[in-house]
Amino acid sequence: MTFSHTTNKEKHVPLTPIIHDWMRQLIDVPLQLQDAVAQYRSPLNVQSLVPFAENVGAFKSVFEKYELQHRIYFARKANKCISYATHAAELGEGVDTASFEELAQCLEAGIDPAQLISTAAVKSSRLLELAVEHHVTIIIDNLDELDLLEKVVQRTGKNANISLRVGGFEVNGTTLHTRFGFSLTEAQKLILDHIAHHPMLSYVGLHFHLNGYSIPERAAAIGQCIELLDALQEQNVQTLHLDIGGGYLVNYLNDQSEWEYFHSELKKAILEGRQELTYRNDPLGMVKIKNKLYGEPKVYPYYNEVNKDGFLEKILISHVDEYDAPIYQLLRDRKIEVRIEPGRSLLDQTGMTVARVAFRKHDAAGNLLVGLEMNRTQMKSSSSDFLLDPIHLPQQIEEAADLSSEEQSVLGYLVGAYCLEQEFILLRKIKFHGVPTVGDLMVFVNTAGYMMHFFESQAHQFALAENVFYTEKAFSIDR
Numbered sequence: 001m002t003f004s005h006t007t008n009k010e011k012h013v014p015l016t017p018i019i020h021d022w023m024r025q026l027i028d029v030p031l032q033l034q035d036a037v038a039q040y041r042s043p044l045n046v047q048s049l050v051p052f053a054e055n056v057g058a059f060k061s062v063f064e065k066y067e068l069q070h071r072i073y074f075a076r077k078a079n080k081c082i083s084y085a086t087h088a089a090e091l092g093e094g095v096d097t098a099s100f101e102e103l104a105q106c107l108e109a110g111i112d113p114a115q116l117i118s119t120a121a122v123k124s125s126r127l128l129e130l131a132v133e134h135h136v137t138i139i140i141d142n143l144d145e146l147d148l149l150e151k152v153v154q155r156t157g158k159n160a161n162i163s164l165r166v167g168g169f170e171v172n173g174t175t176l177h178t179r180f181g182f183s184l185t186e187a188q189k190l191i192l193d194h195i196a197h198h199p200m201l202s203y204v205g206l207h208f209h210l211n212g213y214s215i216p217e218r219a220a221a222i223g224q225c226i227e228l229l230d231a232l233q234e235q236n237v238q239t240l241h242l243d244i245g246g247g248y249l250v251n252y253l254n255d256q257s258e259w260e261y262f263h264s265e266l267k268k269a270i271l272e273g274r275q276e277l278t279y280r281n282d283p284l285g286m287v288k289i290k291n292k293l294y295g296e297p298k299v300y301p302y303y304n305e306v307n308k309d310g311f312l313e314k315i316l317i318s319h320v321d322e323y324d325a326p327i328y329q330l331l332r333d334r335k336i337e338v339r340i341e342p343g344r345s346l347l348d349q350t351g352m353t354v355a356r357v358a359f360r361k362h363d364a365a366g367n368l369l370v371g372l373e374m375n376r377t378q379m380k381s382s383s384s385d386f387l388l389d390p391i392h393l394p395q396q397i398e399e400a401a402d403l404s405s406e407e408q409s410v411l412g413y414l415v416g417a418y419c420l421e422q423e424f425i426l427l428r429k430i431k432f433h434g435v436p437t438v439g440d441l442m443v444f445v446n447t448a449g450y451m452m453h454f455f456e457s458q459a460h461q462f463a464l465a466e467n468v469f470y471t472e473k474a475f476s477i478d479r
C-alpha cells in the first residue's frame with residue numbers, strides 16, 4: 001500500500017543531537033538494530049558502558065586537578081539498569097541508592113557496602129535495617145527518620161554512619177526554598193546536642209542536593225556548609241565528607257544557534273506568526289493570554305556550553321562571601337572528602353531508545369501521524385518535551401537512497417500506544433525524509449538519563465521495554 005501525503009514545504013526547525021560513536025555505528029548499519037528489535041521487541045533500550053566510564057573519568061580528572069579527596073556516587077534512580085551501578089563500583093566509585101529495592105539490588109550484585117549510600121526520600125524501617133546491617137551511610141532528612149533509625153540501631157545492636165541533609169541556604173538575602181533537609185542551625189544543634197554523644201550513631205558528613213542549575217547557588221551552599229563544619233570543628237566534632245549532590249548540566253545539542261532559533265520560532269508559532277512547531281501549537285508550558293506570551297517553555301536546557309566536568313569545575317573554583325580562598329582550597333585545606341551524586345550527567349551518551357513504526361495516518365486536521373510501538377512513558381522526563389531530533393531508519397535500504405532528497409521530506413508527529421488524545425511521543429513536529437513505512441525504526445538518542453525509565457508505566461498491561469547493552473558487536477540483556 002502506498003501512503004498518500006502532501007509534501008510539506010514549510011521551514012523546519014532542526015535540533016540536531018550530539019551522537020557518540022557507538023550509537024553512530026549502530027545507526028549507520030541499521031541491520032543490527034532491526035534484528036535486535038525483532039528479537040527483543042519494540043521499544044528497545046540499547047545502552048553502552050563506554051561513555052559512562054568516560055563521564056566518570058571526566059569528573060575524576062577535575063577532582064585530581066584540584067587535589068581533592070573525592071568519591072562519585074552514581075544516582076541510580078536516573079536509570080534502572082544494574083549494569084551502571086556495578087560498573088561505577090568497578091571503577092572504584094559508589095552508588096547513591098534511593099529506595100529499599102535500589103539498595104538491596106546493589107548489595108545482591110555484590111557491591112561493597114562501603115561504596116553505597118542511602119538518600120531515599122522516604123525511609124522505611126526495612127530500608128534502615130538493611131542499611132544498618134551492611135553499614136551503609138544513611139543521609140538523614142528529618143527527625144522522625146532519625147527516631148526510627150535510633151530504634152533500629154537499638155534493636156539490632158549495630159552502629160550507623162549518618163550524614164545530615166541540609167537546606168535553606170541564603171543566597172543574595174533570600175532563602176533557597178526546599179522541602180528537604182534541616183536548616184543549618186537545626187543541623188548544628190542536632191549534631192552537637194544529640195548525635196555527637198549518641199553511643200551508636202556516628203556523624204560523618206553533610207549532604208545537600210539543590211534543584212536547578214545555578215553555579216552561584218551551589219557555591220553559596222558549599223560556603224555555608226563549610227561555615228557549619230568549621231563551627232562543629234571548634235566543638236571537636238569532625239566532618240569527614242561534604243556531599244554536594246547531583247544536578248550537573250548535560251549538553252545534548254550540537255549547535256547553540258539551533259536552540260535559540262527553536263525558542264524564537266516556537267514563540268512566533270504560538271502567537272500565530274508561522275506554522276505550528278508543536279502539536280496544535282502546544283506552548284510547552286508557556287502561557288498565552290490575549291495574544292501575549294508569559295513565561296518560558298518548561299523544558300530541560302538541552303544546550304549547555306558549560307556542562308558535566310566543566311560545570312563541576314566552575315563550582316569548585318568559585319569564591320564565597322565567607323572566606324577569601326576558592327572553594328577547592330577551602331575543602332582541600334580541611335581534608336574534606338568531596339562527594340557528588342551525578343545521575344543524568346554520568347548517563348550522557350550511554351543510551352538510546354529504538355521503536356518500530358506501526359502505522360501512518362492523518363488526524364482530523366490532516367496532520368501526518370506516525371504510530372510507534374511504544375508509549376510516551378517510555379521516553380518521558382519532567383521536561384515538557386524531549387527536544388532532540390529523532391533519527392528515522394528506513395527498513396528498505398533502496399528507499400534510504402531516495403531519502404536524502406529534500407523533495408521527499410515530510411513533516412508529522414510521532415504518536416504512541418496509550419489510548420489518550422494526548423499520547424504523543426514528542427510534541428514537536430518532526431521532519432521525516434519521506435513518509436516512514438511500517439517496520440521502519442525511529443531512534444531517540446541520549447535517552448538513558450531519566451527518559452527511558454523514570455516514568456515508564458504499564459497501563460494496558462504493556463510489558464516494560466527490554467534493556468540491552470551493546471558490546472563488541474553484540475547485545476546482552478541487563479542483569
Ligand SMILES: *Cc1c(COP(=O)(O)O)cnc(C)c1O
Nearest residue numbers: 075209246247248341342343344
Ligand atoms: C535526583 C538526585 C540526584 C541526581 O540528580 P541528577 O540531576 O540526575 O544528577 C542526586 N542526589 C539526590 C539526593 C537526588 O534527589
